Every structure is written in structure tokens, then in C-alpha cells.
Amino acid sequence: MKLTPKQKKFADEYIKTGNAMQSAITAGYSKEYAKARSSKMSENVGIKSYIEKRMEQIASPNILTAEQILERLTGIVTGEITETVVVATPIGVEKTEKTADFKTQISAMRDIMKRYPNNDKLIEQQIRKLSAEADIAQKKAELLSGNNSDINININPFEEDI
Numbered sequence: 001m002k003l004t005p006k007q008k009k010f011a012d013e014y015i016k017t018g019n020a021m022q023s024a025i026t027a028g029y030s031k032e033y034a035k036a037r038s039s040k041m042s043e044n045v046g047i048k049s050y051i052e053k054r055m056e057q058i059a060s061p062n063i064l065t066a067e068q069i070l071e072r073l074t075g076i077v078t079g080e081i082t083e084t085v086v087v088a089t090p091i092g093v094e095k096t097e098k099t100a101d102f103k104t105q106i107s108a109m110r111d112i113m114k115r116y117p118n119n120d121k122l123i124e125q126q127i128r129k130l131s132a133e134a135d136i137a138q139k140k141a142e143l144l145s146g147n148n149s150d151i152n153i154n155i156n157p158f159e160e161d162i
Helices: 005-017 020-026 031-043 045-058 066-078 102-114 121-144
Strands: 083-089 092-098
Touching: 005 020, 005 031, 005 045, 020 031, 031 045, 066 102, 102 121
Parallel strands: none
Antiparallel strands: 083 092
């Protein structure tokens, strides 16, 4: 299947950014069209095939595969992957391992779910609820610590940042 120049530019931009809507706009589609159709464009058989071929061409042993990325994101969500942090103690500093905070875990869950466009709506709503609960817990902690900043709670965590 032959791609139009716009479709090819969309696919090339999508490879760079992973953001279907922004890639469509950069390729020359209107913002309205991009908003309504960009996710369907990335599922187009011709575009998908082109992206897969290009990804094979640019593959490098130094670049993570999609499977490796999903495994790493899953490790973050489950707490199998930890990070080393330096903590101040009364006698100096100490290194310790900690799992990702809830916001990071939720972000990883969102990234995983983006790869499955036909994901279960119940799971999507559960992640949305967890995200709201994490926002509330963070604001409560800020209020208790004396940081009286404005309270903004993200109630739609699945909207892409533009």
C-alpha cells in the first residue's frame, strides 16, 4: 500500500515522538482532524507497516525494544524495579532503595495502557480513580507540611499533554 506524502510524514513524526495527535498536526493535518482521527491513523495498515519497516531499519542493540520497555514499565508498577536515593540522617547521609511513588506508578500504568488501544474501560476507570486518590493524598501531605498551595486535582489523567 502506497502512502501519501502526508501519511509518510505523519508516520516519520510518530516514530520520533510517539504522539499521534502532534504527529498529525506536524504532518499538515488540521488540529480538528488530528484530534478526531490521529489514533486511527496509527492503526492504518499501510502506515503501521511503514512504521514497522522503519523501526527495523533504525533498530540498534542500544535501543530498547517495545517488549523491554513494557517489562521495565511493569517492573516500576509492581515495585520490582527500585531506585537508589540518598537520605539525610542524623549521622550523615545514607543510600537506600525505594520503589516508585504512586504518581510514577500511575504514569507507568498509563504508558502501558496506551499500547493497548482496546483496553478495558473498567481498568481505565480504576487507574483514573487511583490517580485522583494519589493527587488528593499528595495535597493532604502538602497541607499538613504547611505548604498551602492551590489545590488542583487532575480528574482526567488519560488526556495527552499537548
